Amino acid sequence: MNEPDWFLEFRNRVETAESNSPDYRHGLSINISPVIDPMGKPFAKSAIISSNEKILVNEDVFNSDKILEFKECLEEISGDDKLQNKMLAECTDIIFIVIPSSSTKKIEIGLAGAGSVLTVILAEKNSKAEILWKKKDEVAESTYIFAKDGSSVTFTAIQEMSGDCLESRKAIISNDAYVNWANLILGADYTRSETSSFLNAPGASTKNKALYLADNDQRMDIYTGSIHNSSNTSSDIVTKGAINGKAKALSRGLVRITSEAPQSDGYEKQDALLLSDTAEADAIPNLEIHNHDVKCSHGSTVGQIDKDKVFYLMSRGLSEKEAQLCIIQGFFSPVLEKLDDEFRETLLVRIMERASHEK
Amino acid sequence: MLEIKDLHVSVEGKEILKGVSLRLENGKVHALMGPNGSGKSTLANTLMGHPKYEITEGKIVLDGEDITDLGPDERAKKGLFLSFQYPSEISGVTIPNFLRTALNSITGEKISVRDFKKLLEEKMTLLSMKKEYTDRYLNEGFSGGEKKKAEILQLLVLNPAIALLDETDSGLDIDALKVVAQGVNEFMAKDKSVLIITHYKRILEYINPDKMFIMVEGKIKLEGKGDLVDHLEEKGYGWIEDQ
Ligand SMILES: Nc1ncnc2c1ncn2[C@@H]1O[C@H](COP(=O)(O)OP(=O)(O)OP(=O)(O)O)[C@@H](O)[C@H]1O
Ligand SMILES: [Mg+2]
Numbered sequence: 302m303n304e305p306d307w308f309l310e311f312r313n314r315v316e317t318a319e320s321n322s323p324d325y326r327h328g329l330s331i332n333i334s335p336v337i338d339p340m341g342k343p344f345a346k347s348a349i350i351s352s353n354e355k356i357l358v359n360e361d362v363f364n365s366d367k368i369l370e371f372k373e374c375l376e377e378i379s380g381d382d383k384l385q386n387k388m389l390a391e392c393t394d395i396i397f398i399v400i401p402s403s404s405t406k407k408i409e410i411g412l413a414g415a416g417s418v419l420t421v422i423l424a425e426k427n428s429k430a431e432i433l434w435k436k437k438d439e440v441a442e443s444t445y446i447f448a449k450d451g452s453s454v455t456f457t458a459i460q461e462m463s464g465d466c467l468e469s470r471k472a473i474i475s476n477d478a479y480v481n482w483a484n485l486i487l488g489a490d491y492t493r494s495e496t497s498s499f500l501n502a503p504g505a506s507t508k509n510k511a512l513y514l515a516d517n518d519q520r521m522d523i524y525t526g527s528i529h530n531s532s533n534t535s536s537d538i539v540t541k542g543a544i545n546g547k548a549k550a551l552s553r554g555l556v557r558i559t560s561e562a563p564q565s566d567g568y569e570k571q572d573a574l575l576l577s578d579t580a581e582a583d584a585i586p587n588l589e590i591h592n593h594d595v596k597c598s599h600g601s602t603v604g605q606i607d608k609d610k611v612f613y614l615m616s617r618g619l620s621e622k623e624a625q626l627c628i629i630q631g632f633f634s635p636v637l638e639k640l641d642d643e644f645r646e647t648l649l650v651r652i653m654e655r656a657s658h659e660k
Numbered sequence: 661m662l663e664i665k666d667l668h669v670s671v672e673g674k675e676i677l678k679g680v681s682l683r684l685e686n687g688k689v690h691a692l693m694g695p696n697g698s699g700k701s702t703l704a705n706t707l708m709g710h711p712k713y714e715i716t717e718g719k720i721v722l723d724g725e726d727i728t729d730l731g732p733d734e735r736a737k738k739g740l741f742l743s744f745q746y747p748s749e750i751s752g753v754t755i756p757n758f759l760r761t762a763l764n765s766i767t768g769e770k771i772s773v774r775d776f777k778k779l780l781e782e783k784m785t786l787l788s789m790k791k792e793y794t795d796r797y798l799n800e801g802f803s804g805g806e807k808k809k810a811e812i813l814q815l816l817v818l819n820p821a822i823a824l825l826d827e828t829d830s831g832l833d834i835d836a837l838k839v840v841a842q843g844v845n846e847f848m849a850k851d852k853s854v855l856i857i858t859h860y861k862r863i864l865e866y867i868n869p870d871k872m873f874i875m876v877e878g879k880i881k882l883e884g885k886g887d888l889v890d891h892l893e894e895k896g897y898g899w900i901e902d903q
Contacts, residue, residue, distance in 0.1 A: 608712070613748040615732035616708050616741075617758075617814065618765035624733075627761075631752025631797070 305363060311375050312390050318379075319386035347416030348394040348440045353409040357397040367423075371397050374421045374447055377473060384493070385469040388417045388443045396420040400428040400452070409433040415464075417441040424452035424478070432456045433641065437488075439464035445471050448478035450502075455481040457641050461488040470496045477504035485644055486513035486521060486542075487651050497526035497555075500534035500562070510636055511540045512648065515548035515580075516655050525569070526555040529562035529595075538569035539636055543629050544580040545655070555587045556597060563594040571601040574632050576625065626653060661685050661723060662707070662740075662822050662853065668717035669699075669706050676702045678878040679718070684822055689848060689867055690855045691889070694875035695897050700857045701745050703875070704826045708742040709735050722822075737766050739821030743811040743828045745857075750798040755810065756780055758798050759817050766818055783816040786846065788839050804831035812843045822853045829856075829863040841866030861893050874900055 350358055357365050365371075378389070393416035400406050402425040410432065412418060418440055424430050426449050436442070439462060448454050452475075460466055466489035472480040482496050498507035509525045527536030540552045556567035573582035584601035606628055614624035629652055630637075637645050662684040669677035676699045684690055694700055706713040707720060709732035719728040722738055730738070750758070760776045771779070784793070787809055799807050808828050815823055825844070829837055844867050848854060856863065864886065872889060874882040874897075881900050882888070891899065 607748070610748045610750060612705075612708075612710050612712075612732055613744065614750065614758075616736055616744075617762040617818065618733055618736040619762060620733050620765070621731070623761070623765070627750065627753055627758070631750055634752030 307372060308363075308375075311378075312392070315378075315386040316390040318381075319383055319390055347414055348412055348418045349414040349438075350394065350396060350418070351411040351413075354406065356408065356410070357399075359395055362395050362397045365397070367397065367399050370399065370423055371421060374423060374445065377447070378445055382469075382495075384467060385443060385495070388441045388467060388469065389419060392417045392419040392443070394418045398422045398430075398432075400424045400430040400454075402426045402428055405429040407431040407433075409435070411435045411437070412440045412442065413437040415439040418443070420444040422446045422454065422456075424448045424454045427451040428453075430454045433643070434458035436460045436462055436466070436468075438462060439466075442468040442470070444468070445473070446480055448472060448474045448480050448505075450476040451478060453479045453481075455483070457483040457485075457644055459485040459487065459644055459647060460492070460494075463488065463490075465489055466492040466494065468492075468494045468496075472498045472507065474498060474500050474502070474505035474507060476502040478502075479506045481508045483510045483640060483644070484512070485648055486511065486523065487647075487655075490519060492519070492521045492523070494522070495524040495526075497524075497528060498536060499528045499530060500536065500565070501530045503531050503533050505531060506535045507537070509536070509538045510640075511542075511552070512633065512636060513540075513542035513550060513552075514545075514648075514651055514655055515542065515550050516545035516576075517548060518546070519548040519550075521548070521550040521552075523550070523552045524554070525552070527557070527567055527569070529556075529558040529565045529567060531561060531565075532563050533565065534562055535566040536568065538571075540569075540571040540584065541574075541633060541636060542572075542582065543574045543576055543632065543652070544582045545576040547577075547579045549581045551583045551585070553585045553587070554599070555589065556599065557589040558592050558595050558597065560591045563592050565592070566596040568597070569599045572632070573601075573603045574629065575603065575605050576629070663721040664703075664707070664718070665721065666718035667703070667706065667715065667720070669702055670714045670716055671702065671712060675716070676713075676878050677706065680875070680878070680880055681718075682873055682880055682883070684853045684855055685871075686821075686853050687848075687851045688853060688870040690853070691864055691869035691872045691886070692855055692857045692875060693859065693872065693889070693892060698875045699878040700875055701826055702878075704742055704745075704824045704855075704857060707735075707824060708732050708740060733765070736762075736818075736820070737768075741815055741818060741820035741823045743808070743815060743823065743825040745826040745830070747799050747807045747811055749800045749802075751800050753798050754795060755798055755813070756794050759814060762814070763818060766820075779817060780813075783813055783843075786816070787813055787843050788835075789813060805833060805836050808832055809836060809840060812840050815847060816843055819847070820852075822855075823847065824855045824857070826857045827859065829858050829860060837863060838866065861889050864889055876900060 515521050525538045544550050552571050554569040569586050571584035582603050586599035586601050611624045667680040869886040873880050
């Protein structure tokens, strides 16, 4: 199928934005060139997309009776960062998911192959969606959630990729709508993950959880953000990771409360647990508050596994490995309870397999 | 029987224990007293195998077997138990889950959830511990006294051969002290061995020691029968120097 003009325009727009934006710099001092298909190959179908429910993919989007809604969503997408714009400009696949007004849906989606996937999730008024998102291989991802008035979207992602992982996710949240992100980052040699929520109307709220396990030579650069643009909005960010081997992880968080957002709450907490002497981590919380009538807090910790705790548990008969596992599970436990069952199990299994392996 | 032979122990290059020898015999209650900083906890931690404490000389022999180089988990499996002066807080693990895992590793068998529940409830009742404890994470947010009680609960459930109690009586209120002493006596009823490290005579009134050791500056300066504590209580540690 040929690309409609308006979509080509969209890609040109973000392309231009890409070339105008400054080079991307991050804290791990690694250069990456994204492995995504070059311009001029839209709908290359390089990604392998699977789903338990019927969703609109590529041509389906353009042939569907929801095309106007899709175009409207695209209007609102304005890239402000180079990598994200590059992924959009060079996208190879498109997914469009509409959760109709007042309906409830649970959708499981798998992404594999190698391509750049643009996903738009539109949760119409008062709808409820639960999205389970699984990634393998080397797909680049740009995902946008539009949560309309009174809707609620839970987006739980698990990444067990080879190669590099590039993902940029944004939620645009309307009146009294709620978006709950949970991101499990386990794979990829290099991960750059960005998840932010834009609280654009009164009563909008969000939670944003990022959990990661890094070992061997893995590099992870994780950004989580809450942008409060309206009154009575609330946000809560929790980032937790365990780093083993020679892995390095950087987590950055941002809570921005603009002058338009009185009576808002924003929280962020970032913790990193180092499991080996060669692992490195940095956790940087940022607050930008332009309003006095708000509640805000932030905190971060980076620490080694407590040797006295390991000794305590070993003195009760647990092996060193079991003792470490117990401590790592304890470290994650505050965020485990509210996680989807399958994801919790996967995380626990991966902790067992990887986080406790020999240094 | 646990034999400690001429033990020299250093922490971060500094010698703390300077040749400690003593024996813990089966069926006997032993008490260890000594001024702050004399090395009592160092001895207890070293016996349990804390990696931070480096044994530079001497050895530890359990029932004829040299265990000087064994890890803490292996010592636990051989029947050693330490009730910590400062127990660690372990979040995310409830007492029943943790203790069942520990018991299974020590015995090498799998106790059924039902049998374990029965065992745990029996010991908790004995220690007048409220049921709520079973929902809480191990030692997390416990008061000083609650932590000590939880240590004795672990002692009773794991049922080792030799128990080292490092200031388990400190921080306990009058009733809790009685209950804990009762717990220790129940443990002792089965031909076990215990070493009570304490600063106070009080606990020794409930659990009568057969043997007493006084440690000063990393050495056992004096040993004697249980009544040694009375002399100490009366005259203070200065009196040791004159002996
Ligand atoms: N990890 C350590 N690092 C440095 N010094 C230590 C360490 N552990 C113990 N020490 C020192 O060793 C000495 C003995 O300490 P220890 O805790 O064994 O004393 P104690 O007899 O148990 O005292 P208390 O009655 O106060 O509990 C002290 O001077 C202490 O400061
Ligand atoms: Mg001590």
